[in-house]
Amino acid sequence: MSDAPDTPEMPKEARAAEAAAIRRRWISLGEMLAVLAVGISALTLYLNWSDKQDERAYKASQSRSASARAAKLVLNAKADGDDRLLLTPAAPDQIVQSQTIIFPGALGVAPVSTTGQPRIEAGWFESALKRAREKAKLPDNSVGDEKLPVVITTRFVVNGEAREDNAVYDIGYGIAGRWLAGHDVTLRGLSLVTRDVGKVPVARIDARWSAVVAIRK
Structure with missing residues (x-):
């Protein structure tokens, strides 16, 4: 096998x-x-x-x-009659505590402070403004709105924290002459110009006032 x-x-x-x-x-x-x-x-x-x-x-x-x-605070203004502006923050959570308003040196008006009711009243500067306009040889009656620069220092509270804001604003106003009754100033509103107030706030608004005068003549 x-x-x-x-x-x-x-x-x-x-x-x-x-x-x-x-x-x-x-x-x-x-x-x-x-x-x-x-x-x-x-x-x-x-x-x-x-x-x-x-x-x-x-x-x-x-x-x-x-x-x-x-x-950042931005103020809104609402006319309360012809001679007063009521001021409120644009942001609803901001609460104004007090304010100081500085006017141009040409008016010769001392700063005005408010507490608890932010506002601008024509009576604070109306007579001085008329004299300053007369000295600057500005027209007796305004065409459109006139501008008065001011520095507003606002102390306010937001979210429980105290803050301070410094800014240049223009107060919008009108002026009209009345025979035998002088001139009346009517407050129109408020406009933010700049937050750059410089080291000398009065100098900042004095320069702006001079520019406004030069334009309106």
Whole structure:
């Protein structure tokens, strides 16, 4: 008899090798999926952290912007008759405590202070304004609104914090002559000019008054 190869054992070995290879492939795929899962998890954590950082930065920026806005005061004026302007902050959360109003040196009027009721009254400067206009040879009757520059220092409270604002404003007014009765000054409104009052506020508004006079002549 001739020796024949034991062929039935070969397929078994091949199958075993193939099974081992398959197991290795599954292990490698599992390891790859595990690494991928770890990477996705790390990326998700980073994106969440980044989003929170961005949100915190945005909220901080918004808070700084709100604080900066709160620190800036803009006054609105409402006429109360012809001889008084009632002043209120444009921002509703700002509460005015007191004010000091400085007039141009040409008027020769001392600064006026108010407490608790922010306002501008024509009686504080009307006579002096008429004399200053006469001295400057300005027209007896206004065409449109005239401008009287003033510095207003306002002490106010916002979010429980006391603050102070210094700014140059123009008081808008009209002047009209009446036969045998002199001239009447009518207050129109208030307009913010600049917050740059300089080291000598009077000098700032004196220069503006001179410019106004030069234009109106």
